Amino acid sequence: MADRIVITGAGGMVGRFLAGQAASQGRDVLAYTSSEWDITGPAPGELAAGDVVVNCAAFTQVDLAEGEAERAHAVNATGAGNVAAACARVGASLIHISTDYVFGAAGAHVPYDIDDATGPLSVYGRTKLAGEHAVLAALPTAYVVRTSWVYEGADGGDFVAAMRRTAAGSDTVDVVADQIGSPTYVGDLCAALLQIAEGGVRGPILHAANAGAASRFDQAQAIFAEVGADPARVRPVGSDRHPRPAPRPSYSALSAAGSTRAGLTPLQGWREALATAVRPLPSTR
Ligand SMILES: NC(=O)c1ccc[n+]([C@@H]2O[C@H](COP(=O)([O-])OP(=O)(O)OC[C@H]3O[C@@H](n4cnc5c(N)ncnc54)[C@H](OP(=O)(O)O)[C@@H]3O)[C@@H](O)[C@H]2O)c1
Incomplete structure (x- = not known):
């Protein structure tokens, strides 16, 4: 069993789920919300040698970040580096979470592996991406774990939860078909993070996403099918129909090949993960 798991950003989707999953496995967990450990400031005094810190804190509002670059940099780059420096100071290990949005080359069409060139x-x-560099500069033994399109699928604000609510009604919905990624169930991501925390996986960069690639349209249709709604109510549109402040990669699926060679158990396929995460709506049974 790994040493104590210390979680930053514990009020967010991944941090909250990870704290619950780790505790349910009988692990010693110390979880900090943003008000308890603001990663742009000093680390709490409780951090100790042997702790495994999982940095789930981030400025994740992708569109808002376009107009708030300084704030996003303070959290995602400087803040991530602060966490790594604090770990280095006390002798803690660090698992830092990063994203498929470090990629974005035009014309990409095969899943990105850990050593592929980035291009946010x-x-x-x-x-x-600056956070990845800051973390590894401060603590070269840290793990940087990239994941993609994470959802819990319950009643939150994630894509799967939102599509489930839409599926429960009777409207049709337009969903973009020209953005392709690796939809990832938060429970599978957390299992990978806890495996890394156990030791035996080689870093520094790993990919932890459900296997395979899907567009948002594919994913939405699968959600409708999974809850017993008619997938034909989901209609494909181009991103130009839903202009957003931040450009998204047209292809950012992640490959598990390099991470598997490094010892990480591959995550199940995105479609199987969706089926385990989403149960049919009571009204459609
Ligand atoms: N969700 C995805 O689809 C996805 C995909 C790829 C990678 N990731 C990565 O996964 C990680 C976890 O994301 P998530 O989905 O759990 O996002 P989330 O739900 O937005 O959670 C992020 C958490 O970070 C906290 N936070 C923000 N600024 C902070 C600061 N200065 N100090 C401490 N905490 C701070 C937020 O607290 P407040 O709400 O109080 O500000 C929030 O609780 C992030 O590194 C993200 O980049 C997520």
Whole structure:
């Protein structure tokens, strides 16, 4: 069993889920929300040698970040570096979460592996990439774990939760078909993070996303099918129909090949993960 798991950003989707999953496995967990450990400031005094810190804190509002580059950089780059420096000071290990949005090359069409060239398109992606560099500069033994399109699928604000609510009604919905990624169930991501925390996986960069690639349209249709709604109510549109402040990669699926060679158990396929995460709506049974 790994040493104590210390979680930053514990009020967010991944941090909250990870704290619950780690505790349910009987692990010693110390979880900090943003008000308890603001990563742009000093680390709490409780941090100790042997702790495994999982940095789930980030400025994640991709569109808002376009107009708030300084704030996004302070959290995603400087803040991530602060966490790594604090770990280095006390002798803690660090698992830092990064994103598929560090990629974005035009014309990409095969899943990105851990050593592929990065090329973020947005402020969010650029600040997260700067965070990867800051973390590894301060603590070369840290893990940087990139994931993609994470959802819990319950009643939150994530894409799967939103599509489930839409599926429960009777309207049709237009969903972009020209952005392709690796939809990832938060429970599978957390299992990978806890495996890394156990030791035995080689870093520094790893990919932890459900296997395969899907567009948002594919994902939405699968959600409708999974809850017993008619997938034909989901209609494909181009991103130009939903202009957003931040450009998204047209293709950012992640490959598990390099991470598997490094010892990380590959995550199940995105479609199987969706089926385990989403149960049919009571009204459609
Ligand atoms: N969700 C995805 O699809 C996705 C995809 C790829 C990668 N990731 C990465 O996964 C990680 C976790 O993301 P998430 O989905 O759990 O996002 P989230 O739900 O937005 O959670 C992020 C958390 O970070 C906290 N935070 C923001 N600024 C902070 C600061 N200065 N100090 C401490 N905490 C701060 C937020 O607290 P407040 O709400 O109080 O500000 C929030 O609780 C992030 O590194 C993100 O980049 C997520």
